[in-house]
Ligand SMILES: Nc1ncnc2c1ncn2[C@@H]1O[C@H](COP(=O)(O)OP(=O)(O)OP(=O)(O)O)[C@@H](O)[C@H]1O
């Protein structure tokens with residue numbers, strides 16, 4: 001399935017205990033997001049890139065994911081450099097480019113890329129079921145786990161319905177063009193997609209309830225920490241500690 | 254019209270489904286295919302329609318070997334396909350619009366498409382469903398409408414994946430009548446052997462990735478070329 005396209009593989013990240021990956025990613029993301037020192041942000045970005053490259057994922061697919069993130073970032077670059085107050089460094093017509101604006105945009109770009117790369121490398125390399133199990137073992141509130149699980153479930157349902165309907169249109173010789181027939185057909189497709197996905201997820205939920213589901217996920221597999229997992233835990237803690245110290249200590253900006 | 258030679262196919266990360274399969278469907282032949290669940294019947298039909306590409310072997314449709322999606326698109330204009338699950342087929346709000354969808358894609362005018370809708374629904378005896386919402390139809394009604402969407406394109410060959418599943422006996426009977434009256438070339442997959450015997454000229458068995466003759470013929474009798482042996486599937 002589309003959402004789990006990185007989950008197959010044999011890198012160290014694929015074999016690592018998902019509990020550690022969740023903890024590591026969470027603390028990394030919090031520290032990276034809160035840091036306001038360029039040096040820490042650069043360090044976070046470099047670390048994330050190294051981690052992502054060591055996961056041995058399909059480069060084209062990774063690039064397309066990162067492109068989505070940077071699409072949003074690009075949007076910020078259209079506004080932030082001109083709307084942030086501070087020391088002006090250039091004037092384009094009535095637009096004033098400020099030094100602070102550029103620094104802020106740069107810092108958001110680095111944080112966003114660091115967190116996205118780390119998420120792909122750490123969460124993308126586990127299956128969703130493993131992540132759900134890990135979340136339960138980490139005592140994350142059940143409601144949050146359910147929210148996460150059903151989000152995933154419903155997105156996959158919608159995606160599956162979409163591919164099925166598109167194939168159905170294909171065998172009836174549908175080729176998108178710019179005419180009313182195309183627009184209407186695509187609108188119908190969208191409409192049917194929502195009605196049907198809603199219906200189908202409702203039935204999935206009913207089937208779960210009929211089999212006694214009342215909000216608790218039972219776990220069959222239990223995770224075991226191997227020696228390499230303990231090593232990973234220590235390494236991750238060190239990296240994050242380094243970032244925290246870098247942020248709090250004086251000296252370089 | 255349709256010729257498959259030495260087709261091999263495997264889904265990613267799984268065992269081979271088809272291996273060295275041959276199939277020939279000439280103009281005017283009606284072929285039936287039986288086979289156990291999971292033997293690859295649906296896969297085979299999807300390969301014919303170009304929805305899946307075989308890992309080896311050649312597909313020839315109407316004298317050409319389609320290699321690109323554009324080639325298959327051309328061939329699909331002449332082949333009508335009905336999915337095993339009718340839900341895969343229907344996406345428009347009303348039955349009339351869904352049946353008109355194919356003819357419109359083939360370039361018919363709105364008026365021609367509309368005539369085609371009435372004609373096809375009449376032929377199947379479901380004209381009362383014309384204004385209904387597709388998504389509220391019963392399972393059997395959906396099947397008939399799905400069939401109508403394929404027939405409305407006036408295909409030269411009709412390809413059906415388990416058309417009788419979920420149909421009542423009368424409706425199956427009616428379907429048989431329609432097929433024998435209006436369709437001369439077809440490939441039909443079904444688990445209903447008595448239906449298949451009556452709807453096709455030869456029935457093939459899909460097993461271990463290849464098609465073999467079953468010896469069942471049109472009248473439900475054994476063909477003369479080979480006496481039945483105890484190992485024969487039935
Ligand atoms: N998308 C897929 N990915 C992986 N394996 C698949 C996929 N679709 C089908 N298969 C496998 O391929 C084999 C053939 O499937 P297929 O749907 O062609 O069988 P079938 O003969 O149509 O069965 P049925 O009579 O139940 O409809 C099965 O073992 C099935 O599990």
Ligand SMILES: [Mg+2]
Pocket residue numbers: 294295296337414
């Ligand atoms: Mg099937």
